[in-house]
Amino acid sequence: MILGRMLEVFVLGVRNLLRNKLRSFLTMLGMIFGVASVIAMLSVGAGARHEILSRIQELGVRNVILNSVKPPEQIKPETTETQWKNKYGLTFEDADYIEAVLPTVERMLRVNKIRQRLWYGSKRLEASVLGVEPEYLEMFGLKAGRGRVFNELDARKKAKVCVIRRGLVRQLETVEDPLGMWLDIGDFPFQVIGILEDEAFRSHTRKALNIDAAAQEVYIPYSTSMRTLGTTTFIERSGSQEFTEVDLDQIVVTTRHQDEVLRTSQMLHAALGRLHDDVDYEVVVPLELLQQSEQTQKVFNLVMILIASISLLVGGIGIANIMLATITERTKEIGIRRALGARRRDIVIQFLTETTAIAAIGGLFGCLFGVLGILGIVQLTNWTAMIAPEYVLISLVISCSVGILFGIFPARRAAYMDPITALRYE
Amino acid sequence: MDNDEVLRLEGVAKVYGEGSAALEVLHGIDILVTSGEFVGIVGASGSGKTTLMNIVGCLDRPTRGSYALNGEDVSRLDDDKLSLVRNRAIGFVFQSFNLIQQMTVLENVELPLFYSHTPKRERHERCRALIEAVGLSHRPGHYPTQLSGGECQRVAIARALVNEPALLLTDEPTGNLDSKNGEEVLKIFHDLHAEGRTILMVTHNPEIAQGLPRIIEMRDGEVRSDPGPGSGRLVAEALA
Numbered sequence: 011m012i013l014g015r016m017l018e019v020f021v022l023g024v025r026n027l028l029r030n031k032l033r034s035f036l037t038m039l040g041m042i043f044g045v046a047s048v049i050a051m052l053s054v055g056a057g058a059r060h061e062i063l064s065r066i067q068e069l070g071v072r073n074v075i076l077n078s079v080k081p082p083e084q085i086k087p088e089t090t091e092t093q094w095k096n097k098y099g100l101t102f103e104d105a106d107y108i109e110a111v112l113p114t115v116e117r118m119l120r121v122n123k124i125r126q127r128l129w130y131g132s133k134r135l136e137a138s139v140l141g142v143e144p145e146y147l148e149m150f151g152l153k154a155g156r157g158r159v160f161n162e163l164d165a166r167k168k169a170k171v172c173v174i175r176r177g178l179v180r181q182l183e184t185v186e187d188p189l190g191m192w193l194d195i196g197d198f199p200f201q202v203i204g205i206l207e208d209e210a211f212r213s214h215t216r217k218a219l220n221i222d223a224a225a226q227e228v229y230i231p232y233s234t235s236m237r238t239l240g241t242t243t244f245i246e247r248s249g250s251q252e253f254t255e256v257d258l259d260q261i262v263v264t265t266r267h268q269d270e271v272l273r274t275s276q277m278l279h280a281a282l283g284r285l286h287d288d289v290d291y292e293v294v295v296p297l298e299l300l301q302q303s304e305q306t307q308k309v310f311n312l313v314m315i316l317i318a319s320i321s322l323l324v325g326g327i328g329i330a331n332i333m334l335a336t337i338t339e340r341t342k343e344i345g346i347r348r349a350l351g352a353r354r355r356d357i358v359i360q361f362l363t364e365t366t367a368i369a370a371i372g373g374l375f376g377c378l379f380g381v382l383g384i385l386g387i388v389q390l391t392n393w394t395a396m397i398a399p400e401y402v403l404i405s406l407v408i409s410c411s412v413g414i415l416f417g418i419f420p421a422r423r424a425a426y427m428d429p430i431t432a433l434r435y436e
Numbered sequence: 437m438d439n440d441e442v443l444r445l446e447g448v449a450k451v452y453g454e455g456s457a458a459l460e461v462l463h464g465i466d467i468l469v470t471s472g473e474f475v476g477i478v479g480a481s482g483s484g485k486t487t488l489m490n491i492v493g494c495l496d497r498p499t500r501g502s503y504a505l506n507g508e509d510v511s512r513l514d515d516d517k518l519s520l521v522r523n524r525a526i527g528f529v530f531q532s533f534n535l536i537q538q539m540t541v542l543e544n545v546e547l548p549l550f551y552s553h554t555p556k557r558e559r560h561e562r563c564r565a566l567i568e569a570v571g572l573s574h575r576p577g578h579y580p581t582q583l584s585g586g587e588c589q590r591v592a593i594a595r596a597l598v599n600e601p602a603l604l605l606t607d608e609p610t611g612n613l614d615s616k617n618g619e620e621v622l623k624i625f626h627d628l629h630a631e632g633r634t635i636l637m638v639t640h641n642p643e644i645a646q647g648l649p650r651i652i653e654m655r656d657g658e659v660r661s662d663p664g665p666g667s668g669r670l671v672a673e674a675l676a
């Protein structure tokens with residue numbers, strides 16, 4: 011009964027709007043643009059969020075990554091010696107301590123990284139040699155495109171096997187298939203057992219994992235790397251020889267549960283603070299990236315709300331303006347309805363229905379154009395955007411609210427006309 | 437109080453404007469109309485006939501005095517209650533028809549029922565019956581612009597009757613019609629009177645006025661002559 015009546019009022023409203031199609035359409039324009047921009051910006055926002063989430067996923071939501079970093083340049087001792095040894099970064103003791111003491115840690119992976127010269131036949135390359143445990147490959151999605159990655163068995167045997175990036179294959183400039191061939195890393199020959207599927211990590215992942223962008227990655231088992239390459243890097247520069255010793259270049263700590271990540275990172279900060287005199291390490295928490303991005307998102311949202319509000323305000327004022335004109339035109343009709351027993355609130359409802367209907371239809375068109383627009387932008391740029399079915403609902407809620415808000419003034423003006431004067435109006 | 441009383445005006449005055457611009461248009465009108473009367477209201481232009489009709493029709497409130505409709509004082513009701521009274525107890529037929537141009541005959545006739553929240557099915561039935569009664573059953577889907585003046589006025593009469601009002605008010609219903617259509621419309625009013633309806637009709641036409649059983653003459657906002665309550669009933673009924 012109530013529903014039937016609402017439908018009747020609605021149909022009447024739409025009929026009145028259809029009476030003047032061009033005007034109704036022009037009135038909708040503001041609404042269309044307003045809602046379209048809301049939708050476009052929502053989908054861009056959602057896209058950005060999705061992007062961040064996928065980055066975090068890539069780095070592992072439950073992970074805390076510890077990297078060794080070179081502390082601010084120490085003053086070299088005043089010595090004529092040409093050999094100088096420097097030690098910094100995460101130590102084996104750190105790793106043992108974390109493994110033994112931290113209750114929230116489920117698993118810990120040690121990484122040894124050495125910048126090394128690589129020989130393939132007579133071809134020489136600079137490479138970043140990472141000694142990692144097999145789980146590490148799995149954790150960071152390093153899959154073999156061809157061949158295979160190394161496994162527990164290789165690790166236990168301390169096998170001299172390696173997995174390389176596709177980019178390295180190109181740099182080798184060889185016509186032979188490098189799969190199964192031997193590379194010399196330092197003084198040891200390693201067999202290439204797999205070529206990774208992906209060209210490289212995405213930049214943020216590379217940054218979080220502290221991987222040199224300039225050198226291609228070569229992965230070897232951690233155990234092999236400890237035995238063959240050791241922890242010392244040797245650099246020769248301007249006559250002096252510099253040895254840098256880093257026990258562990260990276261420790262990847264996986265917590266038991268996502269909720270424990272922040273607590274774990276606090277505990278790691280505390281523990282490392284006690285164990286180290288210098289800050290020669292960094293603690294990367296992927297989950298914190300989310301919080302940072304939410305912070306940036308806030309600024310973006312503010313701008314978005316501003317733009318949308320202005321368009322919707324303009325749209326709303328347009329609706330109010332047209333409605334006021336309509337009401338003047340329809341003064342006589344209002345008088346007739348009042349004489350026949352329409353209460354003020356019946357008149358208010360009638361005109362509010364019209365403003366809401368026009369706003370809602372505009373909102374739906376806006377939603378459509380917003381989605382189409384964003385699809386176009388995604389085609390033309392490298393933005394990510396996400397489109398969700400609830401956008402239709404959001405558009406309706408926004409546009410109906412605007413329709414009601416800006417319809418109230420004209421509707422009340424119609425309702426508060428003197429019926430006698432209105433009836434006399436020609 | 438007469439049980440048949442439909443409308444009782446006591447000392448009704450209407451003042452337009454305020455302060456020095458105030459203009460008293462009606463000065464203490466006393467009128468009693470009982471059920472089944474057909475009352476004509478005549479008077480020179482500006483004598484206050486329309487002002488009076490607006491008050492009787494609950495479109496306006498008297499500045500002073502009291503107005504009881506069906507025994508209920510309506511002179512101090514708020515806007516919502518007045519709307520309700522207009523909807524339930526009053527039927528208007530205007531000189532200029534006042535149909536909504538964008539609505540069909542049927543929809544126009546339905547309008548009072550819409551505001552009395554009558555279910556749609558019942559609305560249709562009652563409206564169709566009334567449209568048939570005024571002789572327009574062949575064009576319920578037509579728009580007012582497609583109808584002649586006489587037809588429009590008949591639609592307006594159907595609309596005025598659809599809520600079974602206690603009182604039918606009409607201000608110059610034949611004013612916009614040629615004599616033939618005017619006569620037809622007038623005949624409808626006489627038929628309605630014969631059915632026992634209570635009608636108040638403002639008219640300038642002396643010929644029409646002559647045909648009415650009770651004539652109230654107004655002059656300068658006062659009732660100059662009135663044969664008194666009950667005289668507007670059908671002669672046969674008055675005798676009985």
Ligand SMILES: Nc1ncnc2c1ncn2[C@@H]1O[C@H](COP(=O)(O)OP(=O)(O)OP(=O)(O)O)[C@@H](O)[C@H]1O
Pocket residue numbers: 452453459461479480481482483484485486487488
């Ligand atoms: N809203 C108003 N404000 C001020 N004065 C008004 C108003 N309405 C009517 N009047 C005045 O009240 C007086 C009575 O007007 P009313 O319309 O009742 O006359 P009437 O008898 O219906 O005349 P007519 O036969 O020409 O229709 C007139 O002098 C008119 O100018």
Ligand SMILES: [Mg+2]
Pocket residue numbers: 485486487607
């Ligand atoms: Mg008049």
